[in-house]
Amino acid sequence: MFNKIAIFIFILFAVILLYLVNEYNNSYQVKLIAAERINYIQLAADNFSKFGFVFCFISWVFSNIIAIKTKKTIWLLIPLLLTSIISIIVTGHTEEIFKFKKAEGLWKGSFSISYLVAFFSVIFTILVIGINYFMLNYFQKKQL
Numbered sequence: 001m002f003n004k005i006a007i008f009i010f011i012l013f014a015v016i017l018l019y020l021v022n023e024y025n026n027s028y029q030v031k032l033i034a035a036e037r038i039n040y041i042q043l044a045a046d047n048f049s050k051f052g053f054v055f056c057f058i059s060w061v062f063s064n065i066i067a068i069k070t071k072k073t074i075w076l077l078i079p080l081l082l083t084s085i086i087s088i089i090v091t092g093h094t095e096e097i098f099k100f101k102k103a104e105g106l107w108k109g110s111f112s113i114s115y116l117v118a119f120f121s122v123i124f125t126i127l128v129i130g131i132n133y134f135m136l137n138y139f140q141k142k143q144l
Helices: 003-025 034-070 073-104 114-143
Strands: none
Touching: 003 034, 003 073, 034 073, 034 114, 073 114
């Protein structure tokens, strides 16, 4: 029963994330002056990244509960996969915003480190999931 509820919530969040990605993609079509348009685009990207990482955390909690109930730690791959995908999408958003700022003359001489941030967020997620995996195995062995 809990698995079905978790799958329903995953699907609901996935639909919301698809909506937010669509909103971000459509934000480039809004007819505003460049300074206001970049704020609008940044807001769309921020909405996606905030909701995306909240979704990753919730999926991590559900995956842990399902892994404890089913005694299968393969469920921990779901939050790893989701976090990796969302990190890559957020990196793409950040890079597009950086390029848009350069094209519109709003660039202030900075440089983009979005790929580095994505790399470290995926590495951090792998470490957290690895620690979580060993903790779940220890917890399950102790229960036997």
